Amino acid sequence: MSTTRPSPDRDARRPEEPAPRGRGPGRWKVALVTLAVAALLGAAVWVVLGSKLLVVRSVEVTGTSLAPRDRVVAAAGIRLGLPMARLDTGEVRDRVARLREVESVRVKRRWPATVRIAVRERVPVAVVARSGRYHQFDRHGVAVADSAARPPRLPALVVAAPGPSDRVTLAALGVLHGLPDRLKRQVAEVTADSPATVTLRLAGGPTVVWGGADRTEEKVRLLDGLRRTPAGRTARTIDVSSPEVVTTQ
Structure with missing residues (x-):
């Protein structure tokens, strides 16, 4: 009777059984890091909000x-x-912009504890006398202030229904806004019955029938040239509403 012994080569080729996998320290580290990050984020949110x-x-x-x-x-x-x-900066901006004196506004946070409101105010360019008070209007026809005394250096605006939606008001103020500063400072009164019939009364000078707000540069050039002539220096009225035919009276 013979006995068969296992081949050493066969035993060598037999794969080893995998060792049982335990919970190594790596998993604990990941869990701890995750908890720490979550805690930091929670603390940051709490600090901010x-x-x-x-x-x-x-x-x-x-x-x-x-x-x-x-x-x-x-x-x-x-x-x-x-x-x-x-803080909703957009809502703050909209609320401040409703003030009649305000043309535009910017609202910014200045961390850690300050809110800055930068206002750009409307600029009065003409004054309307009404009901015993003087109302200052900007170039868009918005009344920005009023007072019992007439403000100095502002020309009078004479129109039927002054306001931001009135075409006559906007035309008169548009003519005034388009003038060069040296001429604008001479205007004592601007009147209009329609958008095409704007008239300027110059302080210590003639009344200028301007017409509409078009061709401003051409009208200014003609007015300047005519006022240097003998006829222009003595004229009470200068009509440049139609630049092709300038007249004086």
Whole structure:
């Protein structure tokens, strides 16, 4: 009876059984790092949105002269103590822009605790006397201020229904806005019955029938040239409404 022994080569080729896989330290490290990151993110969100570390503590206002600072701050409606990140700068901008003195406004956060409101005010260019008061209008026909005394250096605006939606008002103010500064400073009064019948009364000088707001440069050049002539220096009225035919009286 013979006995068969296993071949050494066959045993060598037999694959080893895999060792049981245990929970190594790598998994614990990943879990700890994940928890730490989550905690940091949560703390950051709390600091920005929920804590009292980054809240509105002051409001800065720049660019105002017609509108008092207190009115701008009241219109902005910013609650002190509000988390900076929760401030809606667009809503603040829209509220401040409703003030009649304001033409445009920018609102910015200045971390950690300040809100800055930069105002660009409307510029009065003419004054309307009405009901015993003087109302100052900007070039868009918006009444930006009023007073009991007439403001100096502003020409009078004489139209039937002054306002930002009135075509006659906009035409008269458009003519005034288009004049060079040296001529604009001489205007004492601007009147109009229609957009095409604007008339300028110059202080210490003639009345100028201007017409519409078109061909401004050409009309200015003709007016300057005519005022240097003997006829222009003595004229009470100069009509440049039709540049092809300039007349004097």
